[in-house]
Amino acid sequence: MHELAIAESIxxxxxxxxxxxxxxxxxxxxxxxxxxxxxDPRALEFGFAAVASGTVADGATLVIDRPPGVARCLACQVDVPIAAYGDPCPGCGGAELMAVGGAELRVIDLEVV
Ligand SMILES: [Zn+2]
Known part of the structure; x- marks a missing residue:
């Protein structure tokens, strides 16, 4: 469960x-x-609640954005939405796609007191 390691780094x-x-x-x-x-955002929230206990982040709420997957179809030369790696191009059905978005995992900001 690598969500726990991610929760620890957050x-x-x-x-x-x-x-x-x-x-x-x-x-x-x-x-x-x-x-x-x-x-898995739910696994991350669960892991976060456990590892944040007793820290400055104890009780903090996670607000999670889910940027969609986007890939460049090498045949069509356009960016298309994909749900998972290996999905075909919705335009031409081709399989030569290069993921260009939706793989990120980052902290956007912290709200503190
Ligand atoms: Zn295509």
Whole structure:
């Protein structure tokens, strides 16, 4: 379950910000988890609640954006939406697609007190 490791790194990031900027509590953490990122948002929320306990991020809410998967079809030379790696181009049915978006996993911002 790599969501637990991701949750730990989010808590570490929050703790670093807390130490640097002198705040005591993280209220909300805004994340982008791309549809192609292989991260289960529910598993991440569950893992986060466990690892955040007793830290500056204890009780913080995760606000999770889900950017859709986007791939460039090499035949059509256009960007098309895909739900998963290996999906064919919805335009031509071709399989030569290169993912260009939706694989990201990043913290957008932290709301602190
Ligand atoms: Zn195509």
């Amino acid at each position: 808590v570490e990031l929050a703790a670093e910000h807390a130490a640097r900027d002198g705040f005591r509590q993280v209220r909300r953490i805004h994340l982008a988890i791309g549809a192609l990122s292989h991260v």
